Amino acid sequence: MRIFMLSNPNAVHTQRWVKALAERGVVVMLYSFRPYKDNGYYQDMNNVQIKSFAKQRELKGIRNFFPIKLLTYYRTLLKDIKASIQSFQPDIVHAHYLSDNGLFGALSGFHPLIVSAWGTDVYDYPKWSGSRARVIRYVLRKADCILSTSHVMAKEVFKYTDKEWLFVTPFGVDMSLFKPLPVVKQKNHVVFGIVKTLSHGYGIDTLIDAFALLRARRPELSISLRIVGEGKEREQLERQAADLGLSKEISFMGRIANDKLPEVINQFDIFVALSRIESFGVAVVEAMATGCPVIVSDAPGFTEIVEHGQSGLIVKCDDPQQASEAMENLVDHEELRLSLAKNGRERVRALYDWGKNVEEMISVYKLMSTNKNV
Template sequence: MRIVHVSDCYLPRTGGIESQVSDLAAHQVAAGHEVHVLTATLGAAGERGGVVDVVDGVHVHRLGARMPFALPVTPSGPRLLRAAFREVKPDAVHVHAGVLSPFAYDGARIAMALNLPVAITWHCMLDGVVGSLRAAVRLAGWDHAAAALSAVSSAAAGRVREVFEVPVSIVPNGMDLRLWTPAGADVRSGPVHLVSTMRLAPRKRAVPLVELVGAAAARLPVGSLRMTLIGSGPEQHRVEAQVRRSGLDGVVTLAGRLTRDEIRTAYADADVFLAPAELEAFGIAALEARASGLAVVARRGTGIEEFVEDGVDGLLAVDDDDMTEAVMRLVQDDGLLASIRSHNRSVRPAFDWDVVLAAAESEYSRATGLIR
């Protein structure tokens, strides 16, 4: 099968969509497909305007332009997208969308106009924009679009369904579970070690995370817990200031950005993963931690509920105060923490790449069946 992925953002940019689209494309190549990626993101050396890189067997079409702040947008996008579709002649077009994805939406519109099979996957939560998007969809005539719609989790799919009022499937994020399988016996001692991995940006809520950890530490005996926060981003200085303001210099370690290998090493020494984001469409970092055997504490109503059952894989909280209580509960109840960690070390989550590849191919078949 000749598959074309369309995504505003792609490597060398780093982030959830970028890593998932590149990993999916690489696994599809390994499965014997011809795979192309059309993106508005420039190459590492500034490749743009239609230059094609071949990386791990994936043909990456750099259709972007030099823009302020390296924004992945391009005035020539529609023309270049149309030309690429006509040249590649794909059997399926897989569009990867966020709340603001002008390049991806152009790709979907043009592919449908060319009568190509189109599958669109949302990698975001549409909370707060459902009404405006529903109006825009109807104005553009997309409420009758011949495309197979999906999202990365049930929570995200529910919002897409509200916008389009049509069936919405699940194409989850994937990972190589073997890389995250814990090795050796589960031996822990000392303070409960909390860990969180995120981009230090407002949407991920790193500052509230430090606040709630500080609230838990203040109500527990000294030395009961410690925390490692992995990641970097625009909120770095605010996070550092909150650590100082909360008197957590000896409790919270800011590890900065780490490689996957370094993160796996950090998880081997940790007990609990904290995911404070309210608009988490899937939560790949939480899934990696869950696969590593850590108990996960996360917000209810997010995509993390796809693989975390309350009281089994971790604890789910309705707000920050509830998350503070969950942290305290795991610190104080050795039996509960041991039970969750034992379960997570022995029961594998069902999100390996074979599951994702099958879900994607099912969407391509569904998209083909919608062609008029």
């Protein structure tokens, strides 16, 4: 099978999909309209070709005026995409992220066309303006099949289409990589942790406030908070920690490569994710796979992953007090931590095992390539 994939080659989810498909004998041409800096990730992969349309935009004064971009830069880009598809002769074109790659896929005129919604492309982009909402409706109308990473995001997609061909294909976890590891931990010390982009939507500020409340309420506890990730709010969050007098207890670890995360997460005793919005929550699934008990907000993507009291604890969004009480509960009750950890890993094995997710994706490919109605 041959798949022409429109996606960002630098995105970790793209890398994981391409690698998994190639290992199963699927031939992939990965096309990017962004300049691609080759870091060697795809270098030794069989069945994979990379093509980047690296021409830079020169319309600096009107770069956000959609019709102008469409008639100039995008016209040249679309011509190159069509030529690349014709040369590659794929069975399917698969575009990841609706508002850019999805649009190029729709305009290419190729069928079967599969489009994947990732999150902000359906939660945020169509709400910015009526014209952008029309773009999303157009892309979904032209697609033969739609993929969503979660059921809750599928509901959001259905606000813009009534198309029946929609499948949920999660960004699952490689359980051979994300698993419990033998680590040496400091005795009688509890480490809270989070792996997330440092931006407002992911509630890192709420987590810091919750940690501060717990520290103030239980000063005798030996606790710390490790924040893994980068983002535009890092300086602001570091100031918040300093203003609360917690610079020693809260450490900012920066971005860590995905294959190094299992070792880092295994150092955590409790994983806390308090996002304000979440379409799925891969990091939470990764934490559950390592056997780390989780506390999450009631953002819709999390409530699909976590069963409250069974595979984790769920607290109200933007409620540092309730979050701090849940954190305290797990500090005080080791048996509950162990139970949540065990049940969480079992839930990931049942629903979010990466190998199963990839096979489900390939099944969709086979279905669409043989569907006579497309």
